[in-house]
């Protein structure tokens with residue numbers, strides 16, 4: 113058994129021309145390996161191809177080319193096993209309005225061939241906080257509750273891999289925390305998690321590894337800390353004692369930005385300038401330093417740098 117939960121080679125998808133629109137190459141030969149037991153972030157701007165990739169994994173979209181293995185099972189050779197190894201929480205709230213929460217979970221378990229005695233309906237209802245809504249029709253549930261029910265549906269067959277397609281888009285803080293707590297617990301129990309999100313801070317906190325997709329191509333894949341470390345940028349935020357001159361000499365390539373409250377943020381490249389050089393320049397300008405804090409780049413910075421770089425290359 114491979115150490116990868118998901119292995120993708122040369123995955124391509126072209127959507128056929130439709131209503132005067134030309135064919136759309138949504139994925140252009142993507143290779144990707146998702147380690148078992150990881151929380152893996154799949155990021156990219158709108159229209160990058162993330163949902164297409166996830167929908168191919170879920171068996172909802174047919175790939176044009178390439179190979180997909182889920183938990184070692186080839187999508188084409190062992191479609192039943194590869195589908196059983198994965199659970200997907202989709203972006204759209206596609207619930208049958210005339211099913212109760214309990215029925216929705218039971219029917220889904222039935223679809224996956226889970227025998228009645230092995231069903232964990234009550235356990236899942238409890239986990240997603242819907243025990244008291246078990247017999248309510250899904251049309252009467254709030255948006256947040258429906259989202260939790262979709263998570264429950266993705267879990268009925270106890271998959272090895274759980275895929276979450278923008279699970280927290282437009283949900284409140286409480287639900288977001290509940291979702292992430294659930295995801296962490298499932299991951300601790302050994303489930304591999306793949307998620308797409310537009311909240312980069314969330315990805316930074318949750319994911320061990322991140323891949324960035326742009327225009328149907330993978331432009332980066334690395335451990336989250338290494339990805340962020342790729343940016344050689346550093347910022348010193350200095351709280352001055354007394355006034356700061358409008359302009360003062362700084363080492364080449366150091367930029368100065370005024371922050372609210374009178375602080376100045378000095379950004380530089382670690383490879384070219386040292387913190388000591390920056391502080392020396394501040395002192396030489398007669399600025400007395402009351403406090404200093406340092407800021408490292410965020411995932412957002414690397415994301416913007418990489419996607420902008422890919423634009424230029426294109």
Ligand SMILES: Nc1ncnc2c1ncn2[C@@H]1O[C@H](COP(=O)(O)OP(=O)(O)OP(=O)(O)O)[C@@H](O)[C@H]1O
Pocket residue numbers: 127128130136137138156157158159160161162163164165
């Ligand atoms: N059924 C379809 N028919 C034609 N084109 C499609 C179809 N589904 C998606 N596309 C196109 O394929 C590209 C990739 O779309 P996809 O939904 O995979 O992107 P995404 O990264 O998930 O975007 P978002 O972050 O906005 O959800 C887009 O240009 C989209 O318009």
